[in-house]
Amino acid sequence: MQTDVREVLDRSSMTPSARGIQVATDGPVIVLRGAVKDEDEARLIEGMVRLTPGVREVRNELQFPAVTQP
Known part of the structure; x- marks a missing residue:
């Protein structure tokens, strides 16, 4: 898998x-x-993995830079 x-x-x-x-x-x-570049990309990658046949559970430990507010 x-x-x-x-x-x-x-x-x-x-x-x-x-x-x-x-x-x-x-x-x-x-x-x-x-x-990864941001939280959206981390979620997209996790979603693609979850849709892979045979995958039942995913632990997402992907890191992305913190977003700072001006």
Whole structure:
């Protein structure tokens, strides 16, 4: 399943940061680690992974820069 998730992320043209994402498994859980540009991209990547056949649970540990208000 880890390979399937990696292939989904590598094929995505909507998420430029996806190639740098580490995909691991913790039992039946897919764990996503790495840096993305923002929270929206982190959610999009998680959503793509959740739609991958066979994936039942995702732990999203993706990091993105904090947004500061002026």
